[in-house]
Amino acid sequence: MVPLWMYLAVAAALFSLGVFGALSRRNAVAVLMSVELMLNAVNINLVAFWRYSETSTDLLLNGYAFTAFVLIVAAAEAAVGLAIIITVYRNRRSVIPEEAAALKG
Amino acid sequence: MFESPTIAEFVTQSNLASTLPGTLLVAWTLLLVLVDLFAGDEREHWTPLGACLGLGVSFVANLFVYAPAADQQTALYGMFIADAFTGFLNIVILVATLLAVLMSRDYLMRAGIHRGEYYILTLLSSAGAMFMVAANDLIVVFVALELLSIPLYILAAFRSIKNDGGELALKSEESGMKYFILGAFSSAFLVFGAALVYGASGTTNIPQILEVAPAVVDAASSATFYLVVGTALLIVGLGFKVAVVPFHMWTPDVYEGAPTPVTALMSVTAKIGGFAALLRILVTALSVLLLVDGGVAAWQTTISIIAALTLVLGNFVAISQRNLKRMLAYSSIAHAGYIMVALAAAGTAGSADSATQGALVYILAYMFTNLGAFAVVMTIERVDGGGGNIDDITGLARSRPLLAMAMTIFMLSLTGIPLTAGFVGKFMVFAAAVQAGLVGLAVIGVLTSVVSAFYYMRVVVNMYLRDSSGELLPALETVYVRWAINIALAGTLIFGIFYPLASNLVSMVSIA
Amino acid sequence: MTILEFGPVSALLVISVALALIIANISRVMGPQRPTYRKSVPYESGMKPIGPATRRLPIKFYLVAVLFIIFDIEVIFFLPWAVSMRDLGVYGLTVMAVFTLILIVGFIYEWKKGGLEWE
Numbered sequence: 260m261v262p263l264w265m266y267l268a269v270a271a272a273l274f275s276l277g278v279f280g281a282l283s284r285r286n287a288v289a290v291l292m293s294v295e296l297m298l299n300a301v302n303i304n305l306v307a308f309w310r311y312s313e314t315s316t317d318l319l320l321n322g323y324a325f326t327a328f329v330l331i332v333a334a335a336e337a338a339v340g341l342a343i344i345i346t347v348y349r350n351r352r353s354v355i356p357e358e359a360a361a362l363k364g
Numbered sequence: 365m366f367e368s369p370t371i372a373e374f375v376t377q378s379n380l381a382s383t384l385p386g387t388l389l390v391a392w393t394l395l396l397v398l399v400d401l402f403a404g405d406e407r408e409h410w411t412p413l414g415a416c417l418g419l420g421v422s423f424v425a426n427l428f429v430y431a432p433a434a435d436q437q438t439a440l441y442g443m444f445i446a447d448a449f450t451g452f453l454n455i456v457i458l459v460a461t462l463l464a465v466l467m468s469r470d471y472l473m474r475a476g477i478h479r480g481e482y483y484i485l486t487l488l489s490s491a492g493a494m495f496m497v498a499a500n501d502l503i504v505v506f507v508a509l510e511l512l513s514i515p516l517y518i519l520a521a522f523r524s525i526k527n528d529g530g531e532l533a534l535k536s537e538e539s540g541m542k543y544f545i546l547g548a549f550s551s552a553f554l555v556f557g558a559a560l561v562y563g564a565s566g567t568t569n570i571p572q573i574l575e576v577a578p579a580v581v582d583a584a585s586s587a588t589f590y591l592v593v594g595t596a597l598l599i600v601g602l603g604f605k606v607a608v609v610p611f612h613m614w615t616p617d618v619y620e621g622a623p624t625p626v627t628a629l630m631s632v633t634a635k636i637g638g639f640a641a642l643l644r645i646l647v648t649a650l651s652v653l654l655l656v657d658g659g660v661a662a663w664q665t666t667i668s669i670i671a672a673l674t675l676v677l678g679n680f681v682a683i684s685q686r687n688l689k690r691m692l693a694y695s696s697i698a699h700a701g702y703i704m705v706a707l708a709a710a711g712t713a714g715s716a717d718s719a720t721q722g723a724l725v726y727i728l729a730y731m732f733t734n735l736g737a738f739a740v741v742m743t744i745e746r747v748d749g750g751g752g753n754i755d756d757i758t759g760l761a762r763s764r765p766l767l768a769m770a771m772t773i774f775m776l777s778l779t780g781i782p783l784t785a786g787f788v789g790k791f792m793v794f795a796a797a798v799q800a801g802l803v804g805l806a807v808i809g810v811l812t813s814v815v816s817a818f819y820y821m822r823v824v825v826n827m828y829l830r831d832s833s834g835e836l837l838p839a840l841e842t843v844y845v846r847w848a849i850n851i852a853l854a855g856t857l858i859f860g861i862f863y864p865l866a867s868n869l870v871s872m873v874s875i876a
Numbered sequence: 877m878t879i880l881e882f883g884p885v886s887a888l889l890v891i892s893v894a895l896a897l898i899i900a901n902i903s904r905v906m907g908p909q910r911p912t913y914r915k916s917v918p919y920e921s922g923m924k925p926i927g928p929a930t931r932r933l934p935i936k937f938y939l940v941a942v943l944f945i946i947f948d949i950e951v952i953f954f955l956p957w958a959v960s961m962r963d964l965g966v967y968g969l970t971v972m973a974v975f976t977l978i979l980i981v982g983f984i985y986e987w988k989k990g991g992l993e994w995e
Contacts, residue, residue, distance in 0.1 A: 260881070261881060261882075264586075267563075274552075274556055277552070281545075281549050287541060287545060290545050290549075291545070291548070294545075294548045294549055294552055297549075297552035297553075297556065298552050298555065300556070301552065301555045301556045301559050304556070304559040304560070304563065305559045305562065307563075308559065308562055308563035312563075312566045313566065321503070321562065321567060321568045322559075322562060322568075324503065325502075325503050325506075325558075325559070325562070325568060327952050327953065327956075328503055328506065328507050329506070329555055330949060330952055331949055331950065331952060331953070332506070332507065332510045332551075334945050334946060334948075334949035335510070335514060335946065335949075336510065336514060336544075336548050336551075337945065338942045338945050338946055339514050339517055339518060339544070340517070340544045340545075340548060341938070341942060342518075342942060343517060343518070343521050343537070343540045343541050343544050344541060344544075345935070345938060346521065346524075346537055347521075347537045347538060347540075347541050350533070350534060350537060351534065351537075351538075368963055368964045368965045368966075368967045368968065369967050370966065370967065371966065371967060371970055374967055394977075394978060394981045397981055397984075397985055398981065398984065401984065401985060401988050401989075402988075
């Protein structure tokens with residue numbers, strides 16, 4: 260059987276890629292994609308942990324259920340986020356937060 | 365094999381009754397969607413009215429469920445916990461939402477964006493906060509956090525170009541976009557942390573994590589590593605939500621750009637949800653994450669440093685702000701710092717209860733005061749976006765003496781002057797910090813409170829002592845906003861003058 | 877270390893990539909090549925090309941896509957129920973009915989607001 264750490268390594272790599280993308284890309288849509296990548300890394304983690312857990316049985320589906328909820332929430336978040344980003348784009352012709360300069364930090 | 369229960373068995377086994385405050389609110393909101401959809405334009409006031417009624421129903425349900433139950437009971441097979449902590453924070457959330465709804469209609473009418481969806485999203489967000497304070501499982505923490513946040517993203521971007529064109533709508537949409545990006549980013553951290561804690565302990569249930577954690581820590585294996593990293597990521601994720609330094613960058617922009625009632629709401633309910641989850645996860649589940657020497661939780665140092673940084677940065681940067689909403693945004697960062705002090709104090713064995721009670725009283729005082737301050741700011745804001753600067757309240761004492769008096773009391777309470785609710789909250793938090801042996805942190809807290817007096821008092825000085833240009837500010841607000849200010853004022857004064865009241869209310873709260 | 881367990885998967889990966897490359901290039905290598913102007917313009921069902929292929933799609937497609945995402949993903953919750961429907965009995969049916977009711981409220985909202993109209 261493939262050891263647990265391999266799955267975790269893949270998930271950690273994906274998560275780090277997502278963090279890098281979210282921090283380095285300036286386009287809001289690209290940031291959204293990076294966040295989705297991070298959430299999917301979490302899903303790999305959860306399913307791997309569930310599969311390898313000593314307490315997991317056919318009835319105890321914690322990690323599995325968690326994955327379903329993460330997927331659903333990611334979809335809801337993406338739908339709302341895209342709607343907001345598209346509204347900003349229509350009015351400003353740009354989806355780059357730094358160029359959206361009505362607000363200054 | 366799984367024995368499927370009958371419906372009656374399910375209702376009693378799952379203790380469905382103790383989830384009623386939250387579930388009733390959601391059911392009512394769904395009904396309200398249909399009412400709003402079919403009521404038509406001439407009955408547009410049905411939705412805000414229905415929203416207030418729904419909050420009332422939930423409030424009554426909350427009294428029935430929690431008044432007799434000082435003891436803990438879980439619901440939905442351990443997913444929810446119904447204790448005094450939940451009941452108290454539910455009431456705070458409901459009152460905050462009611463005040464925000466009272467403020468909203470006026471603002472939405474002025475901005476030309478009165479739509480029923482606004483109230484529905486507000487109620488859903490509050491229901492999310494209520495589920496979050498009742499969460500007894502990492503899955504529920506995550507889902508409730510998203511139910512709390514996603515409507516707030518939409519609400520922050522609620523002003524639209526179509527109706528009121530120009531700079532304000534752009535600001536609102538941008539603030540929604542920024543809030544969304546940072547919020548989604550932080551929930552990814554939160555859920556990664558939750559996954560690692562689950563991997564280390566084999567369960568997502570918070571009391572069960574408490575049972576398993578000592579063995580995990582003693583084993584000093586890779587599971588210990590997952591637990592520590594998971595805890596750190598959970599703190600990062602929730603730190604973004606409650607806006608503590610260094611995860612606060614989004615706050616001023618989002619608070620300034622969002623419609624004022626939304627800012628008021630999110631500055632209270634989002635923080636309540638975040639801090640409730642932090643208290644539940646850190647104090648209940650991970651209090652056993654001990655360093656080798658003594659009874660201090662391993663995360664206490666981290667939380668203390670975050671609290672100190674938040675206090676210093678929030679209070680000092682607020683001084684240089686000219687825009688009232690931005691100033692209140694930095695002030696809300698600073699107040700998150702004071703609640704963080706209570707959280708750090710909860711890390712010392714034996715002082716978890718007093719620290720939690722301090723945090724709850726602080727949240728109560730902050731809720732009344734902050735919503736009141738935002739309501740006053742809203743009354744002097746003009747539709748074109750002017751009127752939100754600190755110079756614009758010059759001479760308010762002459763044109764609107766009662767409003768100026770209310771604002772003065774809110775500012776005094778935010779500073780923490782005796783006879784206001786803010787003082788009681790700060791007193792309990794600092795007392796808990798000293799009791800927990802965090803004297804240095806308490807001293808930083810007191811000193812930064814003195815600094816905060818500088819920018820809060822500047823508002824008062826502008827209202828009373830500076831000469832205005834002569835024109836009187838017109839009274840723009842409706843009677844609903846006045847009611848919101850009155851309720852906030854009453855709360856601030858009652859809990860300040862009858863100071864044992866608040867501590868009696870939370871005396872049954874125990875979290876560990 | 878049992879990396880060899882991935883053997884069949886790796887074989888599949890290699891074969892599928894190789895097959896794709898072969899199919900994509902076989903006609904260029906083996907077929908006759910007599911290019912004319914007509915043949916080398918982009919193929920648009922025999923019509924003359926009328927514009928760049930990467931033009932923007934109407935915003936309506938985005939609305940449909942977003943609505944689809946939501947209702948599509950919710951099906952995840954139906955799947956566990958569907959596979960254990962007989963065990964869960966009336967209890968499972970009631971719980972899923974409540975869930976469906978919530979979805980239907982959203983669907984009514986979408987319909988009434990005109991989210992399903994194309995024009």
